[in-house]
Amino acid sequence: xxxxxxxxxxxxxxxxxxxxxxxxxxxxxxxxxxxxxxxxxxxxxxxxxxxxxxxxxxxxxxxxxxxxxxxxxxxxxxxxxxxxxxxxxxxxxxxxxxxxxxxxxxxxxxxxxxxxxxxxxxxxxxxxxxxxxxxxxxxxxxxxxxxxxxxxxxxxxxxxxxxxxxxxxxxxxxxxxxxxxxxxxxxxxxxxxxxxxxxxxxxxxxxxxxxxxxxxxx
Amino acid sequence: xxxxxxxxxxxxxxxxxxxxxxxxxxxxxxxxxxxxxxxxxxxxxxxxxxxxxxxxxxxxxxxxxxxxxxxxxxxxxxxxxxxxxxxxxxxxxxxxxxxxxxxxxxxxxxxxxxxxxxxxxxxxxxxxxxxxxxxxxxxxxxxxxxxxxxxxxxxxxxxxxxxxxxxxxxxxxxxxxxxxxxxxxxxxxxxxxxxxxxxxxxxxxxxxxxxxxxxxxx
DNA sequence: ATATATTTTTAGACAAGACTAAAAATATAT
DNA sequence: ATATATTTTTAGTCTTGTCTAAAAATATAT
Numbered sequence: 041x042x043x044x045x046x047x048x049x050x051x052x053x054x055x056x057x058x059x060x061x062x063x064x065x066x067x068x069x070x071x072x073x074x075x076x077x078x079x080x081x082x083x084x085x086x087x088x089x090x091x092x093x094x095x096x097x098x099x100x101x102x103x104x105x106x107x108x109x110x111x112x113x114x115x116x117x118x119x120x121x122x123x124x125x126x127x128x129x130x131x132x133x134x135x136x137x138x139x140x141x142x143x144x145x146x147x148x149x150x151x152x153x154x155x156x157x158x159x160x161x162x163x164x165x166x167x168x169x170x171x172x173x174x175x176x177x178x179x180x181x182x183x184x185x186x187x188x189x190x191x192x193x194x195x196x197x198x199x200x201x202x203x204x205x206x207x208x209x210x211x212x213x214x215x216x217x218x219x220x221x222x223x224x225x226x227x228x229x230x231x232x233x234x235x236x237x238x239x240x241x242x243x244x245x246x247x248x249x250x251x252x253x254x255x256x257x258x
Numbered sequence: 259x260x261x262x263x264x265x266x267x268x269x270x271x272x273x274x275x276x277x278x279x280x281x282x283x284x285x286x287x288x289x290x291x292x293x294x295x296x297x298x299x300x301x302x303x304x305x306x307x308x309x310x311x312x313x314x315x316x317x318x319x320x321x322x323x324x325x326x327x328x329x330x331x332x333x334x335x336x337x338x339x340x341x342x343x344x345x346x347x348x349x350x351x352x353x354x355x356x357x358x359x360x361x362x363x364x365x366x367x368x369x370x371x372x373x374x375x376x377x378x379x380x381x382x383x384x385x386x387x388x389x390x391x392x393x394x395x396x397x398x399x400x401x402x403x404x405x406x407x408x409x410x411x412x413x414x415x416x417x418x419x420x421x422x423x424x425x426x427x428x429x430x431x432x433x434x435x436x437x438x439x440x441x442x443x444x445x446x447x448x449x450x451x452x453x454x455x456x457x458x459x460x461x462x463x464x465x466x467x468x469x470x471x472x473x474x475x476x
Numbered sequence: 477a478t479a480t481a482t483t484t485t486t487a488g489a490c491a492a493g494a495c496t497a498a499a500a501a502t503a504t505a506t
Numbered sequence: 507a508t509a510t511a512t513t514t515t516t517a518g519t520c521t522t523g524t525c526t527a528a529a530a531a532t533a534t535a536t
Contacts, residue, residue, distance in 0.1 A: 075495090077514065079494050098514060125369070139368075142365065150357075154348050154349070155347065295484065315484080
């Protein structure tokens, strides 16, 4: 049995090391989880004992195949629940995270499969992040940061890198959501801000903003 | 903050002492929760410290107003989730309990209110048990045990007292569910079994069975 | 009313998960 | 290469919730 706490560590390692295949440091995990390095060391040992992680003292951790699947399963659940919250229960995309953090730990194979079917097998969560399938596979989609797009090019918002409440509310205020068409009008050299056209309104966004919006050509 | 474990104790006391207004014994709680009396004593003290329970050593516990509301809230969540599972996610009434035991601890006011609305404000769960409202009030419905009904009378199944998987599967096998019409054909004096008519089939049920089915006149 | 049985509580121990402070290993800089 | 800084681990403590065994209180029976 994988405990709630173990699931959270697996998820952190999964996210830090691109789907868990890369070695990550104790401190990185501690920062991600807002805990202390010593707590991380303790837990890593438990994960290694359970064959969920590969661990070499002082060197870092990566997930085993089993650990990767367990982590992907938690992420799958998190994202499916987020879809339910937004599509059926009137949550906005900035309200779902906290609740999904709880729901992702509910243990029931049937529940998650039925939820998947009920939601019509969504491929992405409300922030444009891919939903792993039962085997833990994710569909890689072409996406680049808005900051990479050149002047006079048009693109479509397909996701966000930062999904904090503050950032999502900022996007809401400027009517930017998934599927929104964005045209780059101009880019400033000195601060790398850009002026963009969204729904025929011109707005100026900082580099920080354009660096946290994923878009595709179009 | 009420912890998961505390919520489970509150729920147990709530169920044992008709909505928590009655004093219940340490042993009764221990039995209900499949734990030891000493663990119960420990937890009762914590609940009393938090003003969720009234506790007098060696005398027993009851819930305070606050404790009763907290317990009713957990029961409300449990039963609403059960409705979701059955109505939307293809669970049968014997499959919902275990998952609802987990879901009932999810903390989000908005979630439970939206769920309530999404399900169209159900008044009962899939076993016919009433769903407390936000204030913890439950609608008392007229119901008697099938064993109380006289020969030649007809009635309608409105709930079950035992909602164990085994019993619910037994009812499924005999096509008895909520809303099913039942006519009492005859009752045996010596073992108190009865023959009933369900969907034009005659079946014989033991006292144990008739004692676990709630019905209303009709 | 006294002895016996049952219930409840206390005392002490344990596991999980987290923390602090100190020690050990690794990395960096001159 | 040696000193310094950083990272990681260890050792020991704390809290929550559980348990066992023993003690205390209450209930029951003769």
